[in-house]
Amino acid sequence: MHAALTARRAAAPAADAAFIDADIALHASVVAAAHNPVLTDLFGEFVPALREGLVALLDLVDIHREESDHGDAAHEALVLAVESGDPEEAERVALAELEATFGRLKGRGRA
Template sequence: MTSLRREPLAEQAAEALLARIRGGEWALGQKLPGETTLAPQLGVGRSTIREAIRQLAGRGVLASRQGSGVFVIALEPPEDWGDVLRRADIASVIEARVAVEVEASALAAERRTPAEMRAITRAAEQRRVRRSSIEEHVDADIAFHRSVVTAAHNPVLTELFDSFTPLSRQAMIAMLRLHSDYGSDDDQRVHDRIVDAIADRDTESAARLAREHLLTLKSGLL
């Protein structure tokens, strides 16, 4: 049974159904099971399933046919202009992060204190374990990157980072919802390598890894 929590249940149920469609559980043109079957599978009520189906119908994935049931009409939601614009906004935020965090990572490798190194390591571990929701994971990710920026001992970089944190948080949550995936082991390993570079006082590697990570995020939007 899929466990749903934190985000609105109908939205989570819609994403769970979409994941099963993407996974091939129901083929294009196939009829979905009824509400009485889907509801206990997802651990929600029938009204939540109805709302989830309405959401996916609105996204062009499902279609309700009166007297026949609900059918899969697309394996992926068609991209609309709203998604295109969100991607552009997210890309702008990532570019701003590159401007701040690449230099901050290099400076942190040069200037971090033992106490700051311990704080960076703790933040990386929190990022590893906090994956139960997109919001929680994004907050842990921001805390990690702020610990690096703080260790750069440059108050202007810290102020810049803090000034666009609310916008960055919103953009990162939107990006992860577009991808329907977050907190992978590969992603965590990239952050662990940044930690190692800072611990080794390897300024070039710290900057390079931070840049590569952020540019990979940006390219994933294209």
């Protein structure tokens, strides 16, 4: 997970498809940490649609304009929660990050 987090950080400045691929790889490592083959297979099947959606999201929202290290703290907190075996914290971090992203999208619709 730490190698995937490092790769995500390295790709972040570009905010392009390579960043999306690094972000997905990080999430895949989190899924793999669950040691649940069904979840791992399900995530693998979902990746193409997820990637397409996230690339489209980059076109909608300039995530790096306001926050050059978008989501880095949350992704690090997620890795730490998974490493420490704290599913409640991992859930809290993931939900907070999703809510922040949805908030940005909702705010964009009002502009």
